[in-house]
Amino acid sequence: LTLHAQRKRIERQCIQVGVPAPEVSNAANEVLETLGAMLKHGRGQMLLSQLGARREWALLDDAGKVSVLDLALQDERGWLVVDYKTGRPLEGETTETFGQRMLARYAKQLQGYCERVTGFDGQAARAALYFPRDDLWFEFEPLASDKPC
Known part of the structure; x- marks a missing residue:
């Protein structure tokens, strides 16, 4: 699965940790952007590995x-x-x-x-x-x- 295929799951997790409903979409965007950056950059890959x-x-x-x-x-x-x-x-x-x-x-x-x-x-x-x-x-x-x- 791609990161973006996980969007609904990320949005549910944002709600579970108390992100207000109007902010869930933006919070999910930040999570996806951050995870994508971790996978893109050498340092992020090194830390994850x-x-x-x-x-x-x-x-x-x-x-x-x-x-x-x-x-x-x-x-x-x-x-x-x-x-x-x-x-x-x-x-x-x-x-x-x-x-x-x-x-x-x-x-x-x-x-x-x-x-x-x-x-x-x-x-x-x-x-x-x-x-x-x-x-x-x-x-x-x-x-x-x-x-x-």
């Missing part, structure tokens, strides 16, 4: 708060946590400025993800934001944590 990766990985922090990581995989440097995003640069915004803005916006979240993953098995972790519709990738190097793992 990681057999040993953990997807939708739920981890607890010290306070018992659950965080769900989109993707975590291990490589020669340790863990790589990938957070998928659907946003796009503002009109006229450079890729560099967009990346800086997004990394600043999500720094606390990415830092927490890295700390939780490192706490899981002691391996170093880093993170990246991936915007599949525009094939944009922004790496995040976490700050050293004072917390013992």
